[in-house]
Amino acid sequence: MLRTIANAFSVADIRKKLAFTAAMLLLYRLGAYIPAPGVDINAVKEVSGEFGGAGILGFLNTFSGGSLSRLSLFALGIMPYITASIILQLLTVVVPSLEKLQKEGEVGQQKITQYTRYLTVGLAFAQSFGYVYLFRSFGRKAGSGALGNLSGGRMLLIIVCLTAGCTLLMWLGELITQRGIGNGISLMIFASIASRIPQGVESWWTNPDQVFVVMMPFIALAVIVAIVFVQEGQRRIPVQYAKRVVGRKMTSGGSTYLPLRVNMAGVIPVIFAASIMAFPATIGQLLNTNAALEFSSFFGPNTTPYIIGEVFFIVIFTYFYTAVTFNPVDQADNLKKYGGFIPGVRPGRPTAEYLDRILSRLTFPGALYLGAVAALPTIMFNQTSANFYFGGTSILIVIGVALETVKQLEAQLMMRNYEGFLK
Secondary structure (H helix, E strand, O other), rough: HHHHHHHHHOOOOHHHHHHHHHHHHHHHHHHHOOOOOOOOOHHHHHHHHHHHHOOOHHHHHOOOOOHHHEEEOOOOOOOOHHHHHHHHHHHHHHOOHHHHHHHHHHHHHHHHHHHHHHHHHHHHHHHHHHHHHHHHHHHHOOOOOOOOOHHHHHHHHHHHHHHHHHHHHHHOOOOHHHHHHOOOOHHHHHHHHHHOOOHHHHHHHOOOOOOHHHHHEEEEHHHHHHHHHOOOOOOEEEEEEOEEOOOEEEEEOEEEEEEOOOOOOOOOOHHHHHHHHHHHHHHHHHHHHHHHHHHHHHHHOOHHHHHHHHHHHHHHHHHHHHHHHHHHHHHHHHHEEEEEEEOOOOOOOHHHHHHHHHHHHHHHHHHHHHHHHHHHHHHHHHHOOOOOOHHHHHHHHHHHHHHHHHHHHHHHHHHHHOOOOOO
């Protein structure tokens, strides 16, 4: 392992990519501590406790690496871009023009990417306005002027700065993807979550429950092993290609396989479910009435209704997002178009029905796996007095991004005939 890392750093091209990636991530974390213009840092600290709870604000604060609680230039994080990407991906299913662009190859994908950027700027502007309003309302409740005398011009200045910060992060993420190692957007979320590791370690070490202090490393190791095992799990459908004539040449048939992953939806269902279940707590924070507080406490983050609701939405969104990202009919048509077939299954509609049946059986354990990982930290919180800084979503993202980055580094090493990480 150490020898392989040394080989990676010995290659000038890979060394430059790693250095560029590290520099961009360092710039991202530096901007997380630069406050937006016109913001009183000390006053923001007094009201930042509102963003540390289990509401949607605390959820977004985790993915911004604490930038939102400081109202820094990168307070929005990269979430507007992720939201815009998910919206465009879902719209390609219902909008024929976008579906046509998606099938046009690289040119169509570039146009969809451009639409995603425009939508990101719009979402960032709207989200910035909402954050400014929330900080002003929280500051009034706490008797603190976090934003000072907020005039129209000053409000516009803060909104524009937050929007520009999100746009800059989007550009930095694309630069990392093009010139660095790994997916830039994913690595930024990884850096945001990893920045809270010292707080998590301190919370674990100072926990009064000594049994929890001893057992936590073993539990964490078991969870990591289980996540890696399921994330890499797949059902390989054998595919046979017949001989066919291409131009004046006869291509020989071959055999390969179609990999169907156990968790094809990734972490998206967990993000959707956590966002929905965070609304009751957020409504209680905003309205601050007896009825709203009772409603939010009933669906609190450590209650049984919250766990049941989160697992339910995770299962629903897992099936939905898997159906959006993997279309058995299109896969069957592509196999038939290039002369491929599954042994024992007729091409065309029978192949689509076969793939749909296999995918449905795979999605159910994958959905239960996501629900278990998301609910485990909440169940553990109920059993101990520890303050968990890493939820199920954070754990899934960190491990998933780490595996994907290692695979890309492995591919770079294989191109240069070095022995890689994966055996």
